[in-house]
Amino acid sequence: xxxxxxxxxxxxxxxxxxxxxxxxRTFIEKSRSRPGQHLAIVGESLCREELLRRIVREYQEEITxxxxxxxxxxxxxxxxxxxxxPLLVISNAHYLASRTIGGFSSLRAxxxxxxxxxxxxxxxxxxxxxxxxxxxxxxxxxxxxxxLLPPVPMELLRESILSHYRxxxxxxxxxxxxxxxxxxxxxxxxxxxLTGKEVxxxxxxxxxxxxxxxFKKRKDELTPEDVVFSRLHELSGGNLxxxxxxxxxxxxxxxxxxxxxxxxxxxPDLSFDERxxxxxxxxxxxxxxxxxxxxxxSTTAQQDLFRLTNEHVLExxxxxxxxxxxxxxxxxxxxxxxxxxx
Amino acid sequence: MADGxxxxxxxxxxxxAITTDIIVYAVLILIIAYLGILLLSFLLTRLAERISAHRTxxxxxxxxxxxxxxxxxVYLIASTLFKPDIAELVAFFGLFGAILAFGVKDLFSDIVGxxxxxxxxxxxxxxxxxxxxxxxxxxxxxxxSTRLLTPDESLISVPNFQVFGQSVSSSNAGEMAMMVVTxxxxxxxxxxxxxxxxAREAAVTSKYAAxxxxxxVVVLLNDFPFYRQVRVKAFVSxxxxxxAFKSDITRRAWDEMRRQGIxxxxxxxxxxxxx
Numbered sequence: 001x002x003x004x005x006x007x008x009x010x011x012x013x014x015x016x017x018x019x020x021x022x023x024x025r026t027f028i029e030k031s032r033s034r035p036g037q038h039l040a041i042v043g044e045s046l047c048r049e050e051l052l053r054r055i056v057r058e059y060q061e062e063i064t065x066x067x068x069x070x071x072x073x074x075x076x077x078x079x080x081x082x083x084x085x086p087l088l089v090i091s092n093a094h095y096l097a098s099r100t101i102g103g104f105s106s107l108r109a110x111x112x113x114x115x116x117x118x119x120x121x122x123x124x125x126x127x128x129x130x131x132x133x134x135x136x137x138x139x140x141x142x143x144x145x146x147x148l149l150p151p152v153p154m155e156l157l158r159e160s161i162l163s164h165y166r167x168x169x170x171x172x173x174x175x176x177x178x179x180x181x182x183x184x185x186x187x188x189x190x191x192x193x194l195t196g197k198e199v200x201x202x203x204x205x206x207x208x209x210x211x212x213x214x215f216k217k218r219k220d221e222l223t224p225e226d227v228v229f230s231r232l233h234e235l236s237g238g239n240l241x242x243x244x245x246x247x248x249x250x251x252x253x254x255x256x257x258x259x260x261x262x263x264x265x266x267x268p269d270l271s272f273d274e275r276x277x278x279x280x281x282x283x284x285x286x287x288x289x290x291x292x293x294x295x296x297x298s299t300t301a302q303q304d305l306f307r308l309t310n311e312h313v314l315e316x317x318x319x320x321x322x323x324x325x326x327x328x329x330x331x332x333x334x335x336x337x338x339x340x341x342x
Numbered sequence: 343m344a345d346g347x348x349x350x351x352x353x354x355x356x357x358x359a360i361t362t363d364i365i366v367y368a369v370l371i372l373i374i375a376y377l378g379i380l381l382l383s384f385l386l387t388r389l390a391e392r393i394s395a396h397r398t399x400x401x402x403x404x405x406x407x408x409x410x411x412x413x414x415x416v417y418l419i420a421s422t423l424f425k426p427d428i429a430e431l432v433a434f435f436g437l438f439g440a441i442l443a444f445g446v447k448d449l450f451s452d453i454v455g456x457x458x459x460x461x462x463x464x465x466x467x468x469x470x471x472x473x474x475x476x477x478x479x480x481x482x483x484x485x486x487s488t489r490l491l492t493p494d495e496s497l498i499s500v501p502n503f504q505v506f507g508q509s510v511s512s513s514n515a516g517e518m519a520m521m522v523v524t525x526x527x528x529x530x531x532x533x534x535x536x537x538x539x540x541a542r543e544a545a546v547t548s549k550y551a552a553x554x555x556x557x558x559v560v561v562l563l564n565d566f567p568f569y570r571q572v573r574v575k576a577f578v579s580x581x582x583x584x585x586a587f588k589s590d591i592t593r594r595a596w597d598e599m600r601r602q603g604i605x606x607x608x609x610x611x612x613x614x615x616x617x
Binding site: 102136272273275279337338339342 | 546550552553557579583594598
């Protein structure tokens with residue numbers, strides 16, 4: 001296997017989100033006797049689509065999959081174009097609307113379709129788009145069941161990444177250890193200007209990390225592998241795509257060093273239009289320049305996209321802009337800080 | 343006996359001769375205090391802009407710091423001049439307070455008013471407040487006065503005593519998001535359902551909007567004899583974009599309403615008649 005190739009859906013472990021998978025299976029089984037229900041799978045793209053892919057594979061005889069790849073046009077006769085089958089799986093359903101006046105018509109048609117109770121529907125949504133549509137058109141009220149995919153736990157992250165390597169990977173902990181005391185007192189001497197007097201100010205420091213570590217594994221009990229995955233998990237916040245990008249950044253076959261897993265980049269200061277572009281791409285996961293210009297209604301959208309790409313906040317592939325994997329978490333934190341996403 | 347007791351409770355204040363050195367020292371202390379406040383204000387303001395979520399909390403440190411630094415400077419100068427022990431210092435500040443109270447009582451009231459504003463927090467730096475006919479963002483709560491920056495960039499200084507003594511309305515009370523009310527007027531014969539739907543979508547799709555459970559969007563219709571008022575109540579994500587948000591809703595809503603055949607009221611027209 002190519003060690004530097006990015007992971008893709010289908011490469012992940014069968015133990016992935018077992019509980020959530022069972023919830024969806026139970027929903028499908030129950031829908032046979034009680035059709036017309038709607039289940040929404042909400043989460044980060046890689047995990048969400050993997051879960052959906054498994055469902056489609058298991059129930060391929062009864063399921064009709066529908067996938068949206070870009071925002072649906074406001075004039076698109078949504079309901080009329082859907083296949084006439086009792087069990088429908090719609091992936092990337094967040095493309096059913098766009099953040100423009102009149103941009104919710106297809107989403108409203110979808111909500112009406114759900115309310116008709118003629119079909120059983122399983123839909124998948126980006127979590128930021130889901131929150132936005134819940135606030136804008138009460139989408140959350142149009143669901144019988146919602147499966148919210150939590151951040152990937154550390155053990156699953158470890159298994160997912162290591163399952164890619166036939167030969168063993170060498171882990172090296174070359175990070176400097178910090179000597180720490182629970183309570184340390186370092187009185188500081190301050191000289192009062194012009195008087196010549198010196199005053200000692202008591203300064204007591206409590207190491208909260210050390211207190212927290214009492215409840216975890218002790219540092220010296222952790223193997224280099226533990227340290228690598230703990231750092232990957234901490235930096236990525238359980239976002240699989242970010243964790244994989246961090247892994248590839250530090251991995252030099254067959255070795256990965258703790259020092260090779262670098263901190264996530266810092267976001268440059270952004271204009272309001274640039275922030276709004278990021279909000280929309282974060283919600284939709286990927287957008288073409290034309291769609292971004294239409295949604296943002298900004299005359300400088302092209303320049304903004306150029307700058308954001310130049311700063312490595314966005315990356316472009318096949319004319320579609322998406323937030324680069326290493327930037328997902330900093331972008332989210334930045335936009336949450338400005339109350340532009342919840 | 344009584345005279346003896348009184349005699350033993352007086353404080354002989356040791357006053358140093360005021361030399362050039364002491365004057366230079368006092369001036370230097372005041373300059374350092376002033377520069378220290380400027381530097382601290384600059385750094386905290388920069389920090390507040392970087393950490394937007396805690397802007398008001400960080401900015402509120404500035405008035406506290408000003409009082410502490412100035413009090414420290416006064417203490418350092420006073421201790422050089424008078425070389426007091428604790429009892430003398432208490433007596434000095436008592437006398438100083440009395441002089442302040444009688445001589446410069448307005449200034450004293452302003453200082454007390456400022457302290458009360460800082461402690462009680464009827465508003466904070468960064469809040470949008472309405473006071474005495476003025477509306478604007480609180481840019482500073484000083485020792486003597488509070489400063490407001492109005493929407494047309496005028497800086498209004500209001501003595502703290504007046505702010506403390508009168509009703510003040512704060513639009514956001516320390517929050518960064520704030521409700522903004524936008525009114526639009528449509529012809530009485532137009533379809534108000536369409537107008538309400540468009541107005542709501544203009545608010546929820548605006549780039550300035552804050553949305554979520556704590557930030558609901560409400561659209562209201564008021565009927566008047568010759569026109570109808572569409573009122574949108576929505577939260578802006580940053581109070582500094584209040585007017586941009588209002589303008590964005592109005593412009594985008596009217597563009598769409600015109601496309602959908604909604605007209606503004608015509609002055610002097612009779613409702614229901616063709617125009």
